[in-house]
Amino acid sequence: MRKISEEQTDQRGPAEQQIAVMSEVSKNSLEKILTQLKCHFTWDLFKGDVLPDLEDRVCNQTEFLNTEFKTTMYNFLAYIKHLRGQNEAALKCLQKAEELIQQEHADQAEIRSVVTWGNYAWVYYHMGRLSEAQAYTDKVKQVCEKYSNPYSIECPELDCEEGWTLLSCGRQRTERAKVCFEKALEKKPNNPEFASGLAIAMYRLEEKPPNQFTVSVLKQAIELSPDNQYVKVLLAQKLQAINKEAEGELLVVEALEKAPCQTDVLLSAAKFYQKKGDLDKAIELFQKALESLPNNAYIYHQIACCYMAKVKQIQNAEDSEANRNKEKIEELRKLARDYSNKAIEKGLNPLYAFSDLTELAAEECYNSSFPEAERKQLQGPSNFQEYQGKPEDTPILHHLNALTISTKSTEKEKVAYQPQNGARNQLPQNTPNFWYLQGLTHKMNGDLQQAAECFEKELGHLLKDSPSGISRIFLPASEFEEGSAEVGQSTDSSPLCELPNSGAETERRERKGE
Known part of the structure; x- marks a missing residue:
């Protein structure tokens, strides 16, 4: 209801003025109550x-x-x-x-x-x-x-309802949800609904590796509410993380039998099998969840990740098997691209999907630059020291070795790791696949924006001689005008620069004072 101006009030009779004032008083008092x-x-x-x-x-x-x-x-x-x-x-x-x-x-x-x-x-x-x-x-x-x-x-039932609502609003509200359930349990410590809520909140908040306390909270919630299949799958994931995968899988199978259409059960079970490496089962469960949640960008992205992981599984197998499955690999890559594009259509931040897609395509360029026998030697950190490459390959080996070691570093160490600043790890910009390797480095350090830009540059150079001119999407005009093929050119015209920054990228820039 709009406030009545003094001019309007003056034009009304005494009775109308009194009604208007009473109405305004009623609205103001109502607002205070609300x-x-x-x-x-x-x-x-x-x-x-x-x-x-x-x-x-x-x-x-x-x-x-x-x-x-x-x-x-x-x-x-x-x-x-x-x-x-x-x-x-x-x-x-x-x-x-x-x-x-x-x-x-x-x-x-x-x-x-x-x-x-x-x-x-x-x-x-x-x-x-x-x-x-x-x-x-x-x-x-x-x-x-x-x-x-x-x-x-103050009432435990109201605290519980607030807790469940906060849990549905995303991870940023999980700590508050946990407090709500703890308050409710102080009044009614054996309430199944309250215990389940606390167990789910603690599951989401726990840092890796999982501690035994969270496992015990999940088990207690299941004892109080044995029909809660979602909590069973959460417990299964925690058991998997502490090397009790077989015990966890029994819970997953039971939950899927009793709640075959419950999407939170399907999604958590899919993540269990995804981590286990049973990617076909994970994809099956993710796709079943999509039947109920057709607009969920996260599910499309996870299916894309599964297909990309299947590609890597084949590539890591024996060479003969990889050769026999070239068509299968291309089919899986196409599926990964299709699902990533669908995730973007459904609202996923393009930065995340784009980084994965460009890495997948740029990986082909990297693979084409080394003989298969040499690539196989480069697959694990233990083989780097044994690799006897040509002298000009030494910077690549140092870079890859440092990159692999950095995946096990702490977050602080990852931020500090800057291969371009160290003489040992510095790669010449005319190194084959320079931008692909730099992109991997940025991705390991969590700089997805920079990683995607590097993968774009790699794709541009890979496609530079294509008659379609597609590489112009990724490379600046100066490279075509000058006929230069130097790898170190800037790509300020990258289409990715037009994308909005993600929250993580904004936070990163703020930390650096940009």
Whole structure:
């Protein structure tokens, strides 16, 4: 409702002026009440835009999750609908949440409804239907006054709902979710719903290597809630990380049998098999998850990664097998490119997919520069010292050796590792595949933007003599005008420079003071 200007008020009669003033007072008092409510509108869930596929994921959860979680997801879905300007659809979701509360929590209906009523009040307020908004704040007040607080209460069920909602908002909210579940468990330590929430939050927060405490928390959650198949797969992944893969796989198989269509189970199981190296099984599970989440960019990207890993599996096999499978390798590379492009279409930051794709294509250039026997010797760090190459190959060997060692370094050491600054590791810019090797270095150090730019340059030189002129996409005009084939030319005209910086790239530039 818009505020009435003094000029407009002066033109009205006394009765109209009084109504306008009362209406404005009502709106101001309502706004103060709304900010006190515990609901999605006051939980500070998003800093920026809502993730493109979030609505699909939440809708999927309302279909496959246990009933107690469905209420939470319908509340969350209502908030997402509101953010997208679909307030009538939001009201329908809240109505569904109310119905589920009456069906599953009749003995706690009032407490469980506080969040839903708060959401109702906020949606009606934004629709300008203030009397209906006021009616729902009054319903919240009737419940909260029983706990000596007019509009907000401390309650483990409300902490739990906030925790589940935060878990659905991404990793940046996981620490807050963990705190919510811990608060809830202080009041009800054996509640299955609270224990499952804490276990999932701790799983997501734990740094590698996994510690035994998180494993025990996951096991306790399964004891309290044996039908929670998602937690079983999370435990399986932790067991896999501590060299108990066989024990973990039994849990994965059981979870897939009991929840064959639950997407969070499918995705976590796919990651288990991806790490195991069973890439066909991983792809099968990722593709099955896509049936329910067709707009999820992450899944497309993971399938692309699986196909690229299959290429490397074949290349690392015996030479004779690799030769027999040249057509298969090309087919897998095409699939990897197709799924990466699909991931970009669905909203994946192009930087990540682009880096993987250009590396895959530039790798062919690197492979073509060394005889197969020499490439085989370069595959592992233990063979570098044994390699007896030509004198001009020595800088390449030093660079590759340092690059391989850097993959085991700490993050601080990786940042400090700059091969171009060390005489031992410095590569001449006319070295074959110079930009491909530099790209690998930047990728190891986490500089994806620089890595992708280097891979672009490598592709440009690889395709320079192509009659189609495709290399002009990657190389600056000066290289064509001068007829220069020097590898060290700048590529400031790289199309990648037009891409928006990712969060990681922005943070990196800020650290360097750029």
